Amino acid sequence: MKxxxxxxxxxxxxxxxxxxxxxxxxxxLKNDSIKIGAILPLTGDLAFLGEEIKKGIDLAVSExxxxxIDINVIYxxxxxxxxxxxVNAANKLLNIDKIDVGLTMLVEESRSIAPIFNKKEIPLLxxxxxxxxxxxxxxxxxxxxxxxxxxxxxxxxxxxxxxxxRTVAIIGHIDPWADIITRSFKDKFEIMGAExxxxxxxx
Amino acid sequence: MQYLIHLAILFAIYGILGLSLNLVVGYTGLxxxxxxxxxxxxxxxxxxxxxxxxxxxxxxxxxxxIVSAVVALLIGLIxxxxxxxxxxxxxxxxxxxxxxxxxxxxxxxxGPLGIPGIGKPSFEISNFQFLISxxxxxxxxALVFLALIYFASRFIVNSSFGRILKAIRxxxxxxxxxxxxxxxxxxxxxVISAAMAGVAGSLxxxxxxxxxxxxxWLMESIFILAIVILGGLSNLKGSLLGALFLILLPEALRxxxxxxxxxxxxxxxxxxxxxxxxxxxxxxxxxxEYKL
Numbered sequence: 013m014k015x016x017x018x019x020x021x022x023x024x025x026x027x028x029x030x031x032x033x034x035x036x037x038x039x040x041l042k043n044d045s046i047k048i049g050a051i052l053p054l055t056g057d058l059a060f061l062g063e064e065i066k067k068g069i070d071l072a073v074s075e076x077x078x079x080x081i082d083i084n085v086i087y088x089x090x091x092x093x094x095x096x097x098x099v100n101a102a103n104k105l106l107n108i109d110k111i112d113v114g115l116t117m118l119v120e121e122s123r124s125i126a127p128i129f130n131k132k133e134i135p136l137l138x139x140x141x142x143x144x145x146x147x148x149x150x151x152x153x154x155x156x157x158x159x160x161x162x163x164x165x166x167x168x169x170x171x172x173x174x175x176x177x178r179t180v181a182i183i184g185h186i187d188p189w190a191d192i193i194t195r196s197f198k199d200k201f202e203i204m205g206a207e208x209x210x211x212x213x214x215x
Numbered sequence: 216m217q218y219l220i221h222l223a224i225l226f227a228i229y230g231i232l233g234l235s236l237n238l239v240v241g242y243t244g245l246x247x248x249x250x251x252x253x254x255x256x257x258x259x260x261x262x263x264x265x266x267x268x269x270x271x272x273x274x275x276x277x278x279x280x281i282v283s284a285v286v287a288l289l290i291g292l293i294x295x296x297x298x299x300x301x302x303x304x305x306x307x308x309x310x311x312x313x314x315x316x317x318x319x320x321x322x323x324x325x326g327p328l329g330i331p332g333i334g335k336p337s338f339e340i341s342n343f344q345f346l347i348s349x350x351x352x353x354x355x356x357a358l359v360f361l362a363l364i365y366f367a368s369r370f371i372v373n374s375s376f377g378r379i380l381k382a383i384r385x386x387x388x389x390x391x392x393x394x395x396x397x398x399x400x401x402x403x404x405x406v407i408s409a410a411m412a413g414v415a416g417s418l419x420x421x422x423x424x425x426x427x428x429x430x431x432w433l434m435e436s437i438f439i440l441a442i443v444i445l446g447g448l449s450n451l452k453g454s455l456l457g458a459l460f461l462i463l464l465p466e467a468l469r470x471x472x473x474x475x476x477x478x479x480x481x482x483x484x485x486x487x488x489x490x491x492x493x494x495x496x497x498x499x500x501x502x503x504e505y506k507l
Contacts, residue, residue, distance in 0.1 A: 054479035088469070089479035095430050096225070097465075099423060104469060107218040123331055124425045145331065186318060188327045188427075213319075 045082040049105030050115040051125065056092025058117075065117055065139055086111065095124040102128045119143055119155070120188050126153045143192050160189055164196030172204045182211040220350045224422055226462050227357035228415050231364045233442040233454030235411035240440065241448035241503075242372055243404050244384030246299075249290065249306040250439045252313035253283045253409035255431030257416025259317065262330040262426050272336035276417045283413030284406050286313075291405040295398050310436050317428035329427025333420050357418050364411050368451050371407070380404055381449070445493060447503025456501045464489060 050069060053062035066087060073083045086109050088101035098116075102125040105111045114129055114136040116122050122138055123145065129136040130150035138146065142155035171177045180201065184194040190213075198208055236250045257279035264270040264278055290309050297305045317324050324330070336356060337346040347353050371377050382390040383397050391397055420426050438461070446457020468482040493501075 055483055087475055087478070089482070091483075093429060095423060095425065095427070100221070100225070100466060101469075103218050103221040104466070107216075107221075120427075123329060123427070124423050127424050149331075186327055188329070191327050 045084045046113075047109060047111045048083060048085045048113050048115060049088065049102075049109060049111035050085055051088050051090050051098055051101045051105070051121065052115075052117055053092040053121070054087065054089035056094075058092040061140075062089075062092075062117060069115070090116075090121055093118070093120050099124050099128065101125075106132050106134060113137065115139060118189075119145055119157075119160075122146075122149070122153065126150060129153065141189060160192045161196040164193040164198075165200040167193075168197045168200035168204065168206075172201060172206055177206070179207045179209050181209045184211070184213045186213045217350060220354050222462055222466060224350065224354050224357050224418075226459055227354070227361040228418050228422070229439070229442060229458040229462055230361050230455050231415040231418070232412055232439045233446060233458045234361075234364050234368045234451055235408040235415070236439050237443045237446075237448065237451065237454045238368060238371065238380075238404050238411075239408045240443050241450070241454075242377065242384065243380045243401060245294075245401060245405070246303040247294075247306045247405070247408075248303055248433070248436045248440060249310040249313070250408075250412055251431045251433070251435035252290075252310045253287060253412035254416045254419070254435065254439070255313060255317055255426075255428070256283045256286055256409075257413030258420040258426045258431070259324055259330070259416070260413065261417040261420045262333045263323065265334045265421070266330055266332060271338065272334070272417070272421055273338060276414060279413040279417045280410045283416070284410040287406045287409030288402070291402045294405070295401055307433065307436075310433050314428055314432055317431060324428070327427060329425055330420075331425045333424045333426065335424075336421055353422055357422070360414055360418060364414065365451060365455070367411075371404075372451065376400070376403075384449075441490070443500075444503075445490065445500050447500030450500075450502045453500055453502035460501065 048069075050066070052065055053059055054066065069085055073085055076083050086105060088105060090098040090101055098121055102114070105114060106128065111134065114125075114134060116125065116136065116138055117140045119138060119141055122136060126136060126149045130152050133152055135152045135154060138153075138155035138157055141157040141160055143160040146153055146155045171180065182194055182198060184190045194211070194213075198211065202208060232250060232254060236247065239245050239247045257276075260279040260282045261272070261275040264275040265272065270278070290306075294302060294305055294309070318326055320326070335347045335353070337344060339345075347356060372380070379390065379395060379400050382395075383400060387397050419430070442457040442461055443454055444457075445460060446455065447453025465482065465486055468485055471482070471485070473481050497503075
């Protein structure tokens with residue numbers, strides 16, 4: 013019985029911490045500042061990219077601060093593309109921190125959080141890449157990255173017209189970005205009349 | 216409030232996973248590390264049926280249960296040839312195989328691209344159609360499923376079938392001498408557990424509205440196992456406590472003020488430290504009756 017009481021006390025303290033420190037409507041930041049929530053891979057395999065993007069955001073924010081524009085960024089880690097962690101972070105930023113705009117790095121990260129931002133009618137901006145998914149993911153989802161499909165087609169065009177290559181073997185990586193760029197390269201290359209010798213994927 | 220509702224939904228989903236795995240690991244003593252595979256099968260069954268065939272969510276849950284159970288039966292037949300550490304390693308292998316199927320059977324699962332736009336549950340009674348459109352309604356649905364799974368698990372562990380499972384855990388040879396075919400019992404509870412995980416997968420797919428193979432990797436199996444061990448082996452309430460603890464802890468840590476540059480890394484270190492301390496001082500888990 014004593015153990016269960018202790019367990020309940022610990023859980024109550026944790027729940028209280030979430031509720032007290034993160035109660036809805038709490039002003040985490042100053043009211044007159046622009047609040048940006050950035051969901052980035054700050055730990056895990058892609059942390060080296062997330063950290064660099066974070067430095068870039070910090071640099072841009074300091075430049076705006078010099079101009080007298082107050083921007084506050086709240087960073088949340090998605091542990092390198094964990095869907096559940098990203099959704100948790102999005103819910104926290106939208107419902108507790110009440111951000112004005114969200115940032116994230118990859119299309120892969122945005123797939124599970126885009127519907128949440130759309131529903132809340134808060135813009136979400138992707139910083140790294142873009143693809144057809146973004147076009148169909150709602151009015152509040154944007155990207156300033158290169159189109160992955162166009163990149164694949166450009167590669168095919170370059171290989172066929174500039175390098176005069178007529179047969180290729182594709183060895184691709186198994187991830188969403190590689191999958192899209194491989195398909196768009198292959199489709200364009202075959203339409204132009206070239207031959208695909210073989211296609212294999214590696215993990 | 217929306218944030219707490221979201222966390223409560225995750226608690227319900229992981230609660231189902233914890234309860235179902237506890238039947239295998241806690242009550243039967245089989246160290247299975249393949250639960251994320253059945254969770255994924257349930258999620259994919261619902262995602263495919265909802266997006267490609269427009270099937271009702273509740274029908275898709277039924278399909279998820281059947282598919283998870285059939286796959287579990289096949290896997291369980293092979294796993295039954297192993298014991299102890301070898302069982303854990305073999306189950307580990309099956310998680311890798313199923314993950315590989317999710318990743319490479321692109322015609323069915325869309326591979327690494329995943330399946331977006333999975334619909335929310337809806338039901339129709341005569342001319343009245345009800346669509347679960349907000350998180351509070353989804354929470355009620357998830358809690359109903361959690362309650363059903365909890366009472367089903369309680370019924371199993373309190374039945375004579377459940378007592379035999381505990382006897383298998385304590386001394387399998389002894390129970391075999393009494394004429395029980397332990398293979399049948401181990402296989403049955405493995406299939407039941409997988410079917411329950413399939414329900415959790417269906418809820419996950421419909422709630423997040425997007426799934427891809429990364430959500431069902433080995434780490435997810437280890438996380439579910441951590442829920443069971445931390446909550447307490449062979450205790451159903453322990454599984455719920457474990458799920459609550461492991462869902463709330465990282466979220467509570469988000470609110471611990473730390474410098475931006477090291478916050479994400481420090482949170483993971485603190486999270487790990489708390490788990491280590493808990494295992495040092497409560498090796499049987501928060502409410503456990505049995506130690507591995």
